Amino acid sequence: MPSLLDKAYDPNRVEDRIYDFWLKGNYFSARPNPDKKxxxxxxxxxxxTGQLHMGHALDITQQDALIRYRRMQGYEALYLPGTDHASIxxxxxxxxxxxxxxxxxxxIGREAFLERAWAWRDTYGTRIVExxxxxxxxxxxxxxxFTLDExxxxxxxxxxxxxxxxxxxxxxxxxxxWCPHCNTSISDIEVEFEEHAGHFYKVRYPxxxxxxxxxxxxxxxxxxxxxxGIAVHPEDKRYAHLVGKTAIxxxxxxxxxxxxxxxxxxxxxxxxxxxxxxxxxxDYEVGLRHNLEQINILNPDGTINEAGGKYAGLDRYExxxxxxxxxxxxxxxxxxxxxxxxxxxxxxxxxxxEPMLSTQWFVRMEPLAAPAIKAVREGDIxxxxxxxxxxYFHWMENIRDWCISRQLWWGxxxxxxxxxxxxxxxxxxxxxxxxxxxxxxxxxxxxxTLDTWFSSGLWPFSTLGxxxxxxxxxxFYPTNTLCTGSDIIFFWVxxxxxxxxxxxxxxxxxxxxxxxxLRDALGRKMSKSLGNGIDPxxxxxxxxxxxxxxxxxxxxxxxxxxxxxxxxVEAGRNFANKVWNASRFIMMNLGKAEIPETIDVSELTGADxxxxxxxxxxxxxxxxxxxxxxxxxxxxxxxxxxxxEFCDWYIExxxxxxYSDEDETKSAALWTLKHVLLVSLKLLHPFMxxxxxxxxxxxxxxxxxxxxxxxxxxxxxxxxxEWVFAxxxxxIGLIKDAVSKIRNIRSEMNVPPSKxxxxxxxxxxxxxxxxxxxxxxxxxxxxxxxQVIVQTDxxxxxxxxxxxxxxxxxxxxxxxxxxxxxKEIERLTREKERLxxxxxxxxxxxxxxxxxxxxxxxxxxxxxxxxxxxxxxxxQVLERLEQLIQ
RNA sequence: GGAGGCAUAGCUCAGCUGGUUAGAGUGCCUGCUUCACACGCAGGAGGUCACUGGUUCGAUUCCAGUUGUCUCCACCA
Numbered sequence: 001m002p003s004l005l006d007k008a009y010d011p012n013r014v015e016d017r018i019y020d021f022w023l024k025g026n027y028f029s030a031r032p033n034p035d036k037k038x039x040x041x042x043x044x045x046x047x048x049t050g051q052l053h054m055g056h057a058l059d060i061t062q063q064d065a066l067i068r069y070r071r072m073q074g075y076e077a078l079y080l081p082g083t084d085h086a087s088i089x090x091x092x093x094x095x096x097x098x099x100x101x102x103x104x105x106x107x108i109g110r111e112a113f114l115e116r117a118w119a120w121r122d123t124y125g126t127r128i129v130e131x132x133x134x135x136x137x138x139x140x141x142x143x144x145x146f147t148l149d150e151x152x153x154x155x156x157x158x159x160x161x162x163x164x165x166x167x168x169x170x171x172x173x174x175x176x177x178w179c180p181h182c183n184t185s186i187s188d189i190e191v192e193f194e195e196h197a198g199h200f201y202k203v204r205y206p207x208x209x210x211x212x213x214x215x216x217x218x219x220x221x222x223x224x225x226x227x228x229g230i231a232v233h234p235e236d237k238r239y240a241h242l243v244g245k246t247a248i249x250x251x252x253x254x255x256x257x258x259x260x261x262x263x264x265x266x267x268x269x270x271x272x273x274x275x276x277x278x279x280x281x282x283d284y285e286v287g288l289r290h291n292l293e294q295i296n297i298l299n300p301d302g303t304i305n306e307a308g309g310k311y312a313g314l315d316r317y318e319x320x321x322x323x324x325x326x327x328x329x330x331x332x333x334x335x336x337x338x339x340x341x342x343x344x345x346x347x348x349x350x351x352x353x354e355p356m357l358s359t360q361w362f363v364r365m366e367p368l369a370a371p372a373i374k375a376v377r378e379g380d381i382x383x384x385x386x387x388x389x390x391x392y393f394h395w396m397e398n399i400r401d402w403c404i405s406r407q408l409w410w411g412x413x414x415x416x417x418x419x420x421x422x423x424x425x426x427x428x429x430x431x432x433x434x435x436x437x438x439x440x441x442x443x444x445x446x447x448x449t450l451d452t453w454f455s456s457g458l459w460p461f462s463t464l465g466x467x468x469x470x471x472x473x474x475x476f477y478p479t480n481t482l483c484t485g486s487d488i489i490f491f492w493v494x495x496x497x498x499x500x501x502x503x504x505x506x507x508x509x510x511x512x513x514x515x516x517x518l519r520d521a522l523g524r525k526m527s528k529s530l531g532n533g534i535d536p537x538x539x540x541x542x543x544x545x546x547x548x549x550x551x552x553x554x555x556x557x558x559x560x561x562x563x564x565x566x567x568x569v570e571a572g573r574n575f576a577n578k579v580w581n582a583s584r585f586i587m588m589n590l591g592k593a594e595i596p597e598t599i600d601v602s603e604l605t606g607a608d609x610x611x612x613x614x615x616x617x618x619x620x621x622x623x624x625x626x627x628x629x630x631x632x633x634x635x636x637x638x639x640x641x642x643x644x645e646f647c648d649w650y651i652e653x654x655x656x657x658x659y660s661d662e663d664e665t666k667s668a669a670l671w672t673l674k675h676v677l678l679v680s681l682k683l684l685h686p687f688m689x690x691x692x693x694x695x696x697x698x699x700x701x702x703x704x705x706x707x708x709x710x711x712x713x714x715x716x717x718x719x720x721x722e723w724v725f726a727x728x729x730x731x732i733g734l735i736k737d738a739v740s741k742i743r744n745i746r747s748e749m750n751v752p753p754s755k756x757x758x759x760x761x762x763x764x765x766x767x768x769x770x771x772x773x774x775x776x777x778x779x780x781x782x783x784x785x786x787q788v789i790v791q792t793d794x795x796x797x798x799x800x801x802x803x804x805x806x807x808x809x810x811x812x813x814x815x816x817x818x819x820x821x822x823k824e825i826e827r828l829t830r831e832k833e834r835l836x837x838x839x840x841x842x843x844x845x846x847x848x849x850x851x852x853x854x855x856x857x858x859x860x861x862x863x864x865x866x867x868x869x870x871x872x873x874x875x876q877v878l879e880r881l882e883q884l885i886q
Numbered sequence: 887g888g889a890g891g892c893a894u895a896g897c898u899c900a901g902c903u904g905g906u907u908a909g910a911g912u913g914c915c916u917g918c919u920u921c922a923c924a925c926g927c928a929g930g931a932g933g934u935c936a937c938u939g940g941u942u943c944g945a946u947u948c949c950a951g952u953u954g955u956c957u958c959c960a961c962c963a
Contacts, residue, residue: 003930007922007923008923008925009923009925089940193960200963208915216963217962217963219963220963223963231963263962263963264962264963267962268962268963269962269963270963272963273962273963274963275963276963280963281961282961282962282963283963341961341962341963342960342961344961387890387891388890390889390890391889391958392958394888394889395958395959398959398960441954473938486957486958487957487958489958490958490959516957517889517957521898523956554899554900554910554911555898555899555900555910555911556899556900557899557900557901559891560892560899561891561892561956561957562898562899563898563899565897565898565911565912567897567898567911567912567913568898568899568912570911570912570925571910571911571912572924573925574923574925574926575925575953576925577922577923577925577926578922578925578926578927580921580922580923581922581925581926582922582923583922584922584923585922585923586922587922588922589922624902625902630901630902632899632900633900633901633902636900636910639910639911640910645923647923648927648928651922652927655921659921682945683922699951740929743929744928744929744930745926746928746929746931747916747917747928747929748929748930750916752899752917752918753917753918753920753927753928754920781920784920806922834907837907838907841907845905845923845943845944848941848943848944849943850943850944851905851943851944852943853943854942854943854944855905855943856905859905862905863905
């Protein structure tokens with residue numbers, strides 16, 4: 001129980017207890033419920049490689065805000081959590097850990113290795129969940145899944161077998177990206193290119209049967225061991241006479257046919273290209289067209305194999321040195337030039353990858369991509385912000401087959417079996433007992449595992465029970481919003497859409513809500529190597545999860561990158577404290593007072609109606625913003641409302657009524673305070689769930705509502721047409737304006753707050769006089785006035801009283817001391833100049849016939865009203881100036 | 887080479903379908919132990935909304951180009 005005596009809010013004393021309360025209340029659980037509409041977000045499963053980072057914190061902040069919003073709106077809101085086995089990433093970590101013990105995978109064998117991996121999963125998987133608790137994630141933990149658990153594995157096998165049977169998965173020898181460090185193939189998108197300062201080696205390739213040589217340029221001289229041809233452009237006059245002839249590979253002596261192919265760029269390098277079909281994607285294609293020999297020269301670990309002759313056994317870079325030295329010694333090397341070019345590295349370990357000929361499993365993507373492209377094209381799936389669909393289309397429309405087999409142990413084993421006797425391939429969910437072709441009963445399962453994204457691509461439905469027809473699939477699928485970073489649109493989002501249509505014939509979700517990258521305060525990517533990552537737990541420890549969530553939810557437009565700032569977290573912490581203290585103030589005043597549930601509008605004062613009206617507007621605005629995924633704007637509005645309008649204005653206005661014993665509107669004030677606070681807390685809850693519930697529950701208990709349920713499942717406020725009080729809003733606007741003017745004058749004249757003065761309000765308008773008379777109680781307090789005297793003319797007001805102009809009225813503050821007339825004239829002159837500027841603009845607009853004839857009526861009315869207002873104020877300024885100058 | 891984002895106050899950023907006195911947080915200056923909050927209150931300074939054109943009655947907002955910057959895709963040896 002919080003103490004009203006705590007002046008500062010301490011999240012550490014609240015958050016864990018509140019989370020526990022939620023867990024005990026079973027508030028996160030969602031189940032098929034025919035009386036409600038479902039709303040589902042599947043959590044992007046964090047890798048079990050380590051712990052949560054800021055990117056995850058951002059994910060959770062957004063997803064949890066959306067889920068909490070929908071839950072309060074009455075949806076059966078399912079936030080489905082889980083973790084990803086992250087095949088290659090985790091395996092790399094484990095291998096690394098083992099190396100410190102002096103062990104390799106091969107030393108301990110597959111089974112023991114997998115045992116270690118599962119132990120790893122238990123350790124890190126648990127830690128991640130604890131971190132998600134800390135963030136306040138309202139996920140249904142009873143449904144937590146793991147990509148390698150039994151159900152997900154069944155889905156993976158089913159998907160694989162289905163695709164195979166449809167002819168969309170095939171096995172074959174192709175050129176793939178090979179990581180010599182991870183010792184596995186990887187897919188095209190797992191290769192990251194980086195600019196390297198390398199060299200261009202120019203080498204002479206002698207011609208057979210005639211004098212002379214061809215000049216060949218290469219960045220990877222060692223690959224010449226696998227050369228099996230030379231290509232030139234068919235229209236290149238320099239080489240036309242050589243097409244069909246033969247060159248000799250230096251050092252090796254192999255005969256190389258010279259072929260003509262459009263692939264070659266005449267203007268790059270020397271225009272003659274050595275062809276290494278087994279180690280270069282472009283050469284591979286040319287090789288197929290011209291029937292060039294494919295000579296694999298590499299071992300899986302990146303050393304030269306026996307095809308490399310005397311270089312066999314050397315590491316690829318060692319071989320490069322040797323070959324260059326030998327070329328030079330034998331007079332083949334023409335020169336070495338510096339050359340920067342892009343080199344592909346392994347996404348996980350950074351090792352330079354080698355294109356290598358290898359037998360692997362592939363998914364034929366083109367037919368699968370078709371419905372996925374159509375879905376986005378036709379709006380069945382929407383990207384927010386929209387611009388990301390262009391990236392999606394570009395990739396999907398140029399999609400290439402996906403290499404899915406990995407020479408790793410930690411992952412889903414490929415459900416393919418090879419007959420030991422006849423070599424027949426059997427793809428099947430169950431291990432076959434005998435070969436369907438020859439009947440032999442010894443079959444060996446493919447040792448490889450699947451790309452980790454093959455299983456995460458099924459996440460939206462494998463987690464709901466697919467391939468079984470479960471009630472969850474029926475009710476929660478298709479899911480609604482998929483929130484993720486822009487960096488994994490290809491890896492994950494595209495694959496989920498593809499497999500969603502392939503498996504369920506439906507879109508896996510209707511909206512993809514994309515956020516940018518989270519960077520450090522200097523705008524750099526947060527990364528381990530830079531050591532600039534910030535641990536969300538550290539932030540939570542210092543400032544609380546609400547403050548962290550605040551900092552991640554606000555001040556950022558959807559899809560844009562954002563920087564992490566401690567200052568911003570501090571702002572969130574300060575806001576939490578503000579909310580805490582405002583609530584504390586309200587609760588202290590509520591005390592044991594009996595506040596009715598509802599109140600008749602006639603009992604409310606203008607100020608009450610104003611704040612009620614404003615909170616009502618806020619409900620609409622925040623709801624609209626959330627509907628369009630403008631989370632940052634939504635939270636900003638709640639922040640501004642609570643801090644400025646509610647605390648700085650309304651609470652201050654209401655104080656005199658609360659402190660008075662005989663004020664008849666006191667209970668109306670208390671009712672309004674309580675009501676507006678409740679609405680504010682509800683609107684705040686999706687973003688700052690802990691503090692909002694802590695206060696909500698305390699309020700409930702104070703009201704004698706023992707055993708009340710969490711704000712989490714309270715009803716999201718609705719806009720109420722009967723709470724639109726335009727007139728009161730206008731009146732309070734005028735009062736606020738007047739108060740600001742008075743404060744400004746006092747400040748400029750260095751009048752200490754302790755010094756009270758009288759304020760005269762002079763207006764010919766009865767309406768305005770009434771507004772000030774009605775509000776004189778709080779007007780006096782906010783303006784530090786002794787007395788507020790409202791009258792129709794200036795009679796009785798000292799000539800040297802300081803004045804301020806507001807629309808429709810003049811304010812006078814007579815000071816006992818002599819007023820500096822010059823300073824007063826200066827002040828009024830500034831006001832005059834400001835009004836002149838405004839009038840110039842308005843008059844210009846309204847005297848423009850084009851504006852009059854073309855602008856919409858509403859705009860015309862608006863500007864005319866302004867013109868009237870400014871004219872009125874200008875008249876008063878001039879009068880007053882004239883009076884002073886005399 | 888192709889595509890896209892960003893460029894607004896000292897700093898970090900909002901500003902939705904064109905019309906606002908261009909905002910917030912933080913920082914800065916001045917006052918304030920005002921009985922919820924100094925993690926606070928009040929007042930204030932600070933912006934030719936990158937540049938050049940175009941569309942429009944009207945452009946920070948839409949379009950084109952330029953410059954700077956970041957990202958993604960491709961990866962020509």
